[in-house]
Amino acid sequence: MWRLKIAQGTNEPYLYSTNNFMGRQTWEFDPNYGTPEEREEVEKIRSNFYEKRFQIKACGDLIWRHQKNFKQTIPQVKVEDGEEITLEAASTTMKRAARYLIALQAEDGHWPADTAFPLFHIPPLVFCLYVTGHLNSIISAQHRTEIFRTIYNHQNEDGGWGFHCEGPSTMFCTVLNYICLRMLGVGPDEGDHNACPRARKWILDHGSATLIPSWGKTWLCILGLYDWSGCNPMQPELFLLPTFLPMHIGKNVVLHSNGANANVILIWKKVLCMLACWVENPEGDDFKKHLARISDYIWISEDGLKVQGIGSQQWDCGLSVQALLASNLGLDEIGPALNKAHFYIKESQIKKNPSGDFKSMYRHISKGAWGFSAPDHGWQVSDCTAEALKCCLILSTMPPEIVGEKMDTKHIFDSVNFLLSLQSKNGGLTAWEPARGYKWLEVINSTDFFANVIVEHEYVECTSSVIQALVLFKKLYPSHRKKEIETLITKAVEYLENSQFSDGSWYGNWGICFTYGTFFALKGLAVTGKTYDNCAAIRKGVEFLLATQMEDGGWGESYLSCHKEVI
Template sequence: MSQSFETNSPNEEWESIEDLYYPHSLVQDILWASLHKVLEPILGHWPGNKLREKALCTVMQHVHYEDENTRYICIGPVNKVLNMLCCWIEDPNSEAFKLHIPRIFDYLWIAEDGMKMQGYNGSQLWDTSFAVQAIISTNLGEEYGLTLRKAHEFIKNSQVLEDCPGDLKFWYRHISKGAWPFSTADHGWPISDCTAEGLKAVLLLSKLSLETVGEPLDMEQLFDAVNVILSLQNADGGFATYELTRSYRWVELINPAETFGDIVIDYPYAECTSAAIQALTSFKKLYPEHRRHEIENCISKAAKFIEDIQAPDGSWYGSWGVCFTYGGWFGIKGLIAAGNTYSNCPCIRKACDYLLSKELGSGGWGESYLSCQNKVYTNLPGDKPHNVNTAWAMLALIDAGQVKLETGGAI
């Protein structure tokens, strides 16, 4: 039964639970209720409204800083919409609001069932880096030279060349000079694994002839990328996404999102940590003396982190793909890149056993998105295999040397 907007009571809808994917904690319910019913009336009148004005002014400074440094794309679609609304409320005729409008289309696309808003402004750099690595791995680089040359130019043009302006500590920002974003240079947010994959791609391209792929990336820009990766390692050896892990897990108690968990701080991930190891290992082979001790220490600590977060059953939870096959691929590749082998590393053996235990009778792997939600490996309906999960599992097992030990199934 539908209900008109005019008859809806905001206070009644405040605690509507129809779309409550992650329930609030009791602490959060008490906090939000107190802010809404006690603090809100105080801040609406003098002298509380003076404090609110000052706070809103500070917030708008950060909104404009984010907008300007992402060319009004913003880090993602949620704060894109919020920032745009803030600019409109501040001044509907402002230049800031006008600059927001054309960048809406970076997020919109038309599907068979209507218009959608995607979760990022694209995955251009990420996709291109993996495509380059895939083509070169076939030893057909010369044959597909034009494709690689164009991809090379895109990757070079996508690298972030400067840090954000001003006092980075004041703006709660990490260094970004030398990093690669997930999507485009306009977006510009530095990301650990995107920087790693971008670096891996340009290092591979530098081994091919200039006539085929064009001029290599300047050496100083390679060094800048390495500097960003090294700067993003946490004390526990792991790598998060955009920044160092700055706070504590208990702040999740006040996570206001009802659809996402574990988002209040930037946690370290197996995938990001593995990508960093792989990139630094590739770099070290070509530039063995550049910050050698720092790189070796970083790789050692990162490998230890991957070992430490492995589950007792041999799996790694994949946070950026579906799910345990994805995490297993990165976990194994990271440990192999760090110098471990199937024979000398129990973690790799356990991981291989885990992946093999999930192989279907058809020889493939097919993992449902429900693995991400429930954190328990779940096959696709009907135990159907999926090409992507199968590819991830096979890449991991082949890298681990399992092909020499296993003659049946998909291998």
């Protein structure tokens, strides 16, 4: 049976960590793990997903929850239609939810979770290991079983695969997953419910594999299935241009990272970087370090094995802490969880800038920041930093004997310094680094299927999170860089007000979508003293939320809002 191991890796060859592997999540198959009854229960969980896979396409992360073996002791509150909702009922429900959340916390303080939504992550990893000759040594029989499970579970009824499990079939993901099945030994006329014949028919019915986007063509060329002359290359001359020109490659976002500064845990392009290291030296340490980190990307759930682009350890930890604090439950109940999470957050801050002459490589400062996952990833993110800083500031006002010692002031100041570096002229805050390039550079986007990825952009969510963090910081440290912080907040509020849509909503880039963006924007405005009575933007935002509330009292929104840009 599979089990999740937390913060493991000490003394393993070719592994290095900046915080003793805190936040590291690795799945291990142990044939002796669990009782016969527990193994039977896991198989039932898998079977239930398979039977309902076309109705409920996203997993519930039930393998990890099953491993925690939490037994809820607080009965569920049922409220009938028209029945008055009492304070007791609401408080009981809150306490029940908080206990469940605490039960899912890992021993090192973070909250593990599945963040693998794209269906184009597994095939490139398989391709890379096949090309480098390490497929059988890295991908065990148990791994193959789970890979097959995932691919079969998420094949659409028309025979293709979507960009993600909820999406319609695309040539990109259908071609990659078909080749992956074949490479792992599934015959051309085999596969669950004739998976390969159905996939091949979908590909041919939609114009053939030659219509795959550029990223797909690259992998077809690497595998010898397509000629390199059929690819649209990124012009190498761009690297030779003077730096003052707007199209210089240094103006692009997140194209200038390297494995040495990210402990070979890279966003999206891990496998291409690993392949490049193998080409340079198949027996070199750089390639072996990549191999050692493959397990960091793998997640097991009831729908099978997924390959994550990056984990969400820090982001989930920061939001979980704030959820527990908002519950108003006593420290006797939530104190131990806060203590563990507080320690995890402090240990997960990035304590130094990228190595070497990082500015000549167009890297931005990272000292004082937090990333989306673990510090071994090393890539700074503004909203993750702001949410983590908020946690540290709030916890610094609480009894240290319960929640742990407050964060060192110099590390708090480092965090503020990073946040202050990311505001653009329009007042918005970017995600990773200052906006260097012109927006019109997006016309040279070569991905064919990602929008707005060539240059850095400002985001409502990042702007809001930074406002919230700096307003709180200003209360606790009123004299530190006072004028700069006040100026940032004023300009950031203007950005939020100017970014509002005519219907009162805000577009959210990092969640779905207008509901998500509006939630963040309203929080950012509210902490600066804006209210329904004195702020037109808040009034319009509230009206939008009231207008989109569903009959059952909640809110819901399709992922299609993201690219249609309408709810």
